[in-house]
Amino acid sequence: MMQAIPKVSVLMLTYNQERYIEKAIRSVMRQETDFPFELIIGNDASNDETGAICRAWQDNYLDRIVLLNNEQNVGFQQNFIQSYAHCRGTYVAICEGDDFWTNRHKLQRQVDFLDAHPDYSTCFHRVINYFQDKGTKSLSNGGQKEDTTILDLARSNYISNVSALFRRGLFGELPEWFSRVSTYDYAIHLLNAQYGKIHYMKTPMAVYRQHRSAIWSEAGTDKKLNIALQIRELLMAYFIENKEVYDALRGAYASIAISLIRYYSSAGKGSEELISETESRLLRYFPEWTVEELKAREKIPSLTTGQQLEKYTMLCLKQGRALVSRFIPLPRM
Known part of the structure; x- marks a missing residue:
């Protein structure tokens, strides 16, 4: 039997993550809270031991873990849509199957803040970026403002998914176009930001793991930039009646498109058609440009x-910090 309606639904998507999934689940189930929470695991037809590990955890927490096993692989975005539909909590937190939380009081701290501040839609915190293949680490959100709005988020995406807690149901049902975005995080955070401010906590409370087999980490520069453009095209269509948000998204779109054009230009011969396509794509949103x-x-x-x-000095400092970070162990719960 499931417990009473939980205060928080933790959403965990996974596919072939047998090396990481147990650590992710443990970091959620060890949260110390004065409210009930549930863990929704969306296992997208993994063909390794991921499903068996998830089932073993569910057997021990039948009242708190919901395991959704897709018989056929439906893809990252559809897996999110299906899993999100099972969330029952007032709030939703996200911990994907290769990430993990490092603070037992993460959920409690974030819930306490949103409970006390009804004019906020989202709360997030600093994370440790772990570049697993190199063994290096870095801290996210350097210089991050404590309180931001939808306009800040429209200009750039600064919320790490593993750090977010947001109010469920602010915007109603997921929009029809949501199934066409390649990554769901930026879109859902911007949808939520229509209904309240965003608060940032400086304490790192999670590890965002980046490695070759991760969907976003394995994408090349051009693929990442194209994904960023596609998401903003869908969001601009959604926010077309909100001029301030639309213009902020459009400005970010221009910067990304120009970066993509410069990337193609650096590739040399054979990129002329890609450059032309990206220019045409950009001019659709900036018809005033010649x-x-x-x-x-x-x-x-x-x-x-x-x-x-100055650029060379900053690069050396960055490389030096990365080298030192290899000898700093990852935090434990």
């Missing part, structure tokens, strides 16, 4: 000697 203006924006500005030195 082709000459667009070409001028595509040029990489020359750096002064001082700027080059």
Whole structure:
């Protein structure tokens, strides 16, 4: 039997993550709260031991873990849509099957904040980015503002999925176009941000694992930029009546498209058609630009000697921090 309606539904998507899933589940089930919570696991037809590990955990927490096993692989986005529909909590938190939480009081702290601040839709926190293949680590959200709005989020995506807690049901049913986004996190956080501010907690309370077999991590630069453009095209259509949000999204879209054009240009011969397609795509949203203006924006500005030195210094510092981070162990719960 399931418990009474939980305060929080924790959503965990997984596919062939036998190496990581147990740590992810344990980090959720060890949360110390004064409210009930449930864990919804969407297992997308894994063909390794992921399903067996999930079942073993469910056997021990029949009243708190809901295991959804897809008989056939439906893909990341559809797995999210199906799993999200089973969430019953006032709030939803996300911990995907290769990430994990590191603080037993994460949920309690975030719920306490949102309970006390009804004008906020979302609460998130700093995370440790773990680049598993290199063994390096970094902290997210350097210089992050404590309180932000939908306009800030429309300009850039600064919320790590593993850190987010948001109010369920603010925008009603998921929009029809939601099934066409390649990654769901930015879209759902922006949908929620229509209905309240966003709060940031400086304490790192989770590890975001990046590795070759992860969907986003394995994507190349051009694929990531194309995904970012596609999501913003769908969001711009959704927010077309909200001029401020639309313009913020459009500005971000331009920066991403120009970065993609520069990437294709650096690839040399054979990229002319891709460059032309991206230019046409961009001009649909900026019809006021002439082709000459667009070409001028595509040029990489020359750096002064001082700027080059500063860039080189920052690169060395970054590489040095990455090297040192290899010797710093990941935190445990």
